[in-house]
Amino acid sequence: MTDLLIHDAIVVTVNQEHQILKNGSVRVTDGVVSSVEPTEPGDRDSDAERVIDASGKVVIPGLIDAHRHTDFTLVQGLFSELSGDELLKEAFALYHTAEPLLGDSFFEAAWRLACLRQLTHGVTTVNAMDFTPEIGASAIGASGLRGVIGPELADFLAPASAAEQLRAARRFIEAHHDTHDGRVTASIAPGGEAGCSRALWEGVAELRADYPDLRLHTHLYDSTEADTMAAGSGGDDPLDLLDRYGLLDERTLVTHLLHADRDAARRIAASGAHVLHCPTVYSYFRAGERTWFPLPALREFGANVVVGLDDPFWFDSWDLFQEAKHARLLANFEYGAQQWSSYDLLKMLTIDAARALGLDDRVGSIEPGKRADLVVVDVDTPRHRPYSNLPSVLMNTVTAGDVETVVVDGEVLVEDRSVRSMDVESVRADARRERERLRTHTGWETSLAGSTPPDESLLRRVAPRPLLRAVRQYGRGVVAQHRW
Ligand SMILES: [Zn+2]
Known part of the structure; x- marks a missing residue:
């Protein structure tokens, strides 16, 4: 029995063959895609439990935000006119006052609003790193989203000691990993070379040995002092630091890399680690002689580069389509045109991101056997038609405002722009x-x-x-x- 049938859609499968069906039907049974076939006349009056006529519209895999902080969703507009350095100071000050002053209700509201925004923006999976992971696990679980959540470990930033933070992380993993029908999973998330002591890195290495299936999610090379900070924890540089603690391999996710060079790109690619690129936030720091994300080297050496939105308060955006566009424009500005094709960008938001998170056997493409995480995008409007090269339309013209219907695990969470899974x-x-x-x-x-x-x-x-x-x-x- 089919639970959900979407028919007459342009189906962008993002499968290995890069197949795009001009007029296709996607069937979902028990949360899993059961078939992706050309639409047959009978599909239009199917007796499936739920039937969606997607004539002229596009179905793509759900988008994956590969690097996100959610705690401070509610500060929209506070920092918008600050420079990067000013913003960091204010954010830091707020981190230290918000938790004791505002309590859980502040963060519960933040996470729920974030889930609502993610759903309406076509994001079906989020890779989060936050100081309130338990609240996040509950909010993501209840909203119907899929989430990988890492308790942010940073004993130079947060008041708790390394030992306390590591114990809390262990409790979080035990309580929340693989919950909500497998939609919520945990990661190990040391903040980065700048925020963590040697004792914390040692504890992270133990956590990783105890939980080898989890991703390690961290910031790296985000300041000119990166090598010095790494030396404080016993590494020659940030990558050497990870390597010494047995933390640099294909289960590792590194973000920022603003000050990484060609040699770092080679080592990252050789290790199989994945790179999470957040171009708009990082553009705040691209001033004067400062360096920039070493994209050509990462591509040359074959590293998997995917896209995330990072903190919401930098530029108050939740739109991954726009973020991919910014990634391309900033790369072109820095390194010359054609750094990425439109299809490259689409893969970065879907199957490549799923691979980074170790979820590519479950999501990231629309194929029989995978969990049904889908987004229906309305391109049947004068804003988009007439067109050719659909990937370029998706990456250049479409915004999150064109997202019409969102499905996670076969559940229709947003239908015709109305959120069904949240109040x-x-x-x-x-x-x-x-x-x-x-x-x-x-x-x-x-x-x-x-x-x-x-x-x-x-x-x-x-x-x-x-x-x-x-x-x-x-x-x-x-x-x-x-x-x-
Ligand atoms: Zn970040």
Whole structure:
């Protein structure tokens, strides 16, 4: 018995043959894709439990956000006008005040809002690294999403000791790995060479030996001091640090690499580790003589490079289609055109990301036997038609706003742009309430005109100029009363 049948769709399978069906049907039984075939007339009046007519629309594998932090989903707009260095200081200050001041309700609202946004943006799997992983596991599990969650381990950043953090990580793995019908899994997530002590790396090595099936997810080479920081933990450089602790292999995910060079790219590729690229966030740091992600070398040596959105507060985006586009444009700007084809980018958001997470036997493409994680994208509009080269349409023109229906594990979570698996109004109400608590508890001044850190902050900010003009024109009271 077919549970779900999507017919008359353009099916972009992203299978090994790169097959695209012009007029195809996808059948789903017990959460698994049971067939992908040309549409037969009988499909249109099938007695499947759920039938979706996708005439003129495109079905693609669900998108995979390969690097995400979720704790601070609710700070949208706070940091938007700050430079990269200013932002890091403010984010750091907030990390230290938010948890004791705001408590679990703040992070529960953040995770639920993140899940809602991910669903509506066509993201079906998220690879998260956060300080509130238990809340994340519950939120992701309840929303219907698929998630790999790593408790972020960083004893130089968080107040708990290395030993305490490692114990908590072990408890998290025991309690949450492979839960919610296998949709929620755990990773081991040391923050990176800059945030972790030698004792923490030693503990991470033990964790990895005890849980060899889990991914190791970490930041690497994100500052010019990367080698010095690695030396503090006993490595010649960040890759050598991972290698010494037995942490550099095909189960390893490394992100940032802003200051990695050609030799580092060669070593990463040789180890089989995967690279998580977050181009928009990193563009904040691309100023003056600073180096940039060594893409040509990574490609030359054959490293698997995939895409993530990182922290939401840098530029407040949840759109992986746009992120892939930014990846290409920034790569072209830095290294010349044609660094990636449109199809390369599509694979990076789907099957290549699934491979990075060790989930490619389950998701990442639309093939019989795989879990049914699918997205229906509406390209049957004047914004898109007429077209040729569908991958280029998906990567250049489509935005998350074109996502119509989202399926995870065969469950229709979003249908015709309506979220079915979450109570949207309660998510919004909780988010509004917690934003207000953030304001009253931390001293951030916020209005439609801009955001100003509290007095004791390292920074004082002025509002962005166009809105300042609006304040002058309409009066401060009119603009300021529209808080949040
Ligand atoms: Zn990150």
